Amino acid sequence: MSYIRLALCVAGVYSMFLLWAIAQERLSVPFASINGTTSDKFKSPLFLGTCQSALSSISALIYILLRRKPTETFTQSLGLEHAPEPTPVANGDSKANGHSSHSKHPTKPSSRFSRSSLLLRYLQCSVFITVAAPFGFTALSYISYPAMVLGKSCKLVPVMLMNVLLYRRRFAPHKYLVVFMVTAGITIFMGLGPAKPAKAKAASPPNANLIGIAYLLINLALDGATNSTQDEIFARHRVTGQQMMLWLNVFSTLLTTVLAVLPIYIPVILPSRSGTELAGALTFIREHPGIKIPLFQFAFTGALGQLFIFETLQHFGSLTLVTITLTRKVFTMLLSVVLYNHKLSPGQWLGAGVVFAGISVEAFVKRKDVHAKRVVQEKEVAKIKSL
Numbered sequence: 001m002s003y004i005r006l007a008l009c010v011a012g013v014y015s016m017f018l019l020w021a022i023a024q025e026r027l028s029v030p031f032a033s034i035n036g037t038t039s040d041k042f043k044s045p046l047f048l049g050t051c052q053s054a055l056s057s058i059s060a061l062i063y064i065l066l067r068r069k070p071t072e073t074f075t076q077s078l079g080l081e082h083a084p085e086p087t088p089v090a091n092g093d094s095k096a097n098g099h100s101s102h103s104k105h106p107t108k109p110s111s112r113f114s115r116s117s118l119l120l121r122y123l124q125c126s127v128f129i130t131v132a133a134p135f136g137f138t139a140l141s142y143i144s145y146p147a148m149v150l151g152k153s154c155k156l157v158p159v160m161l162m163n164v165l166l167y168r169r170r171f172a173p174h175k176y177l178v179v180f181m182v183t184a185g186i187t188i189f190m191g192l193g194p195a196k197p198a199k200a201k202a203a204s205p206p207n208a209n210l211i212g213i214a215y216l217l218i219n220l221a222l223d224g225a226t227n228s229t230q231d232e233i234f235a236r237h238r239v240t241g242q243q244m245m246l247w248l249n250v251f252s253t254l255l256t257t258v259l260a261v262l263p264i265y266i267p268v269i270l271p272s273r274s275g276t277e278l279a280g281a282l283t284f285i286r287e288h289p290g291i292k293i294p295l296f297q298f299a300f301t302g303a304l305g306q307l308f309i310f311e312t313l314q315h316f317g318s319l320t321l322v323t324i325t326l327t328r329k330v331f332t333m334l335l336s337v338v339l340y341n342h343k344l345s346p347g348q349w350l351g352a353g354v355v356f357a358g359i360s361v362e363a364f365v366k367r368k369d370v371h372a373k374r375v376v377q378e379k380e381v382a383k384i385k386s387l
Helices: 002-027 045-066 115-139 145-152 156-167 173-191 198-203 208-236 241-260 277-287 289-340 346-386
Strands: none
Touching: 002 145, 002 289, 045 115, 045 241, 045 277, 045 289, 115 145, 115 208, 115 241, 145 208, 173 346, 208 241, 241 277, 241 289, 277 289
């Protein structure tokens, strides 16, 4: 049964996020208007985030309710309350301590749980996610999708920096080697790309690569802050991945909806200079009906893909998840090269290889750590049985 579950998780992650990546790249290119006279780009990244987070929160809620235990209350299922923990009983037989063997243990509430602190952490993550998404989407207007995928593969760098800066955590020496390798790889990839034709240079804005890299770096920094805060939530609060998925998407939906109806201009985040982003997005969809299918595909596959991610994490651990997501990124980049005819130079293939080799070092070391922990646990169990 576990092999069937693993096969379903791998197939789900691959299929959902490969389709999601295709839809994301399709949404970054111009769409023909309903009369076919003009071609415009969709410039409402917050609306994209609202569609995906809304569907993701609904799918997470359905998943939680389907997996809910009969003894749990609704708030416990949502991760807002924990069942009282039994008070430990003193050593010795219960009758020897003056208690009947059938007496119930007194209960007490968990002292580790703080609902307000947990919700504030969720809100903090949601703010990072909401702000990061427009920078990643806008970066696609200046750099190719393979470069975007490779850059997103370097998430270990900002995650490490944000963990050090925000939560004063330390890392093993091999992680610094990984940071060096992925940084060198992305530098090689961006520096050794093929020269653009004269027509493409004229059509692109000045310093397009630098602008795209700057947006990508901001996106990665915010992703790092998000991941480090998620680590902090898991360390301090007893929540499941699906509960975190639910609340992050609920808060993200609220934030993006509020921003989308504000008639203000914020570069990158709210790029519309006339009216609200929501009105602009709905007008664009009405005038460019070709966007409907990739928009639905983007939101739907992203929502289902998150469920497969958390299902894999819950049943098979982070090692298996890292392996799946690493190979998925390789196939995403290759699929983008094939479908959209991106041309990669030999130097760029070399840079991509260095990046993925660095990530493979991380996966290999993590595998050794997990194996060593299992050996220690098995020895401890053997000692207990011998006693």
